[in-house]
Amino acid sequence: MNNKHLACVFIGLLIFAQLYCVVMVKSKSDAMKSEAEEASLAAEGARQQVTITRTQLTSLKTKTEALRQYLAVWDPFLRKSDTEERGQTLIDDLIRQGGVTQLSGKFDPSPNVGNTYIPKVVKAELLFEDDYHKTIDWLGEVERSLPAARISKCRLTKGTTSNDVKMEMTIELPVVDDTGAAAPKV
């Protein structure tokens, strides 16, 4: 092999190297095109998912609107007795304002099983003896002032005098769980 042959081989190698570079660039370009195609599909899928979720959200919002407004209306009343101490104070204030004769009273926190929104209640077991009208009016006042309070027991019996009644009652004041979501927006 002489110099001419070597020169030919060298030129041939140069041509091959050029072709190889072109092929490499093309393969990179093809790979990038493929990536772009995949990204396009993924973006399209994500967009479709967003559309589906948005539709579901709109539907859920519409479906639950009345219920959520109901909660928004009631929430402030349910939160009125946000702690056990507050619940007790509310009842004590009402008794003082109503001027009914209280024979006994007991306040206890109690679990409200099966309700995660109101996991606890303040249970007040009270005994009164006073004029019938005064006592019944006071009961009405409790229900007006504390609309979310639950009178779980009420027993009326004759009092010591003719107009008097004995009223034995249990009031449950809800204690709302604040660890969950914030108060709902109207």
Add this chain to the structure above:
Amino acid sequence: MDSKLKRICHDLKTERPDVGRPLPGILRLLPVGLYLSGAAALGCSGLFLWQFKSAREARDTWRGEEAAAKTEQARLVTENEAISREEKRAEEARKWVQGSEPMQELLVTVVRSMRPTSALAELGLTRDKDDPRKIAFTMQVSSGGPTQLDDTVGVLASALNYRPYFAQQKNEKGGEIAYSATLIKQDRKDPRIDQASAGTTSQPSLSK
């Protein structure tokens, strides 16, 4: 002049015979091929590079859109969860409120249903622990008899829509009647929800 130059050149480099065979004529195309392939390689590489850049830009754009869509999706999912959570809380609030119907009107209705000749010895209302909408109703009528009982139960049904279930009646000494039943309000649908949905969100006068 020419012959002089030939002579000088001849002096510098004498004629030498070829040691090898000459290359085939076709290999003269090799340099041409090199130039052509160089030009083609440059052209093609430029084209492919341009395609590569375009594809990369497109890929980045799509990825950006995908990321934006995923962020939006996450926001929607969070909002969806918040709404579901609120719905659950609302359900539980409603359950509580439905089990907290006022007792005063029930008591007053019973007392007002008594005739002047009748006497009520005892009246008791106790909510069921599991289903507070059910109220255990006990009443002891010392005078007035079964007619008074019918009147009272009738008024509860007509005025307040409470129906008695599992009613039991005992006649005791001295004409006293002990009556017990479970009262359930018939109107299951809470009108306050409709009121709320109609946008009446002001004071929940709550008709409690």
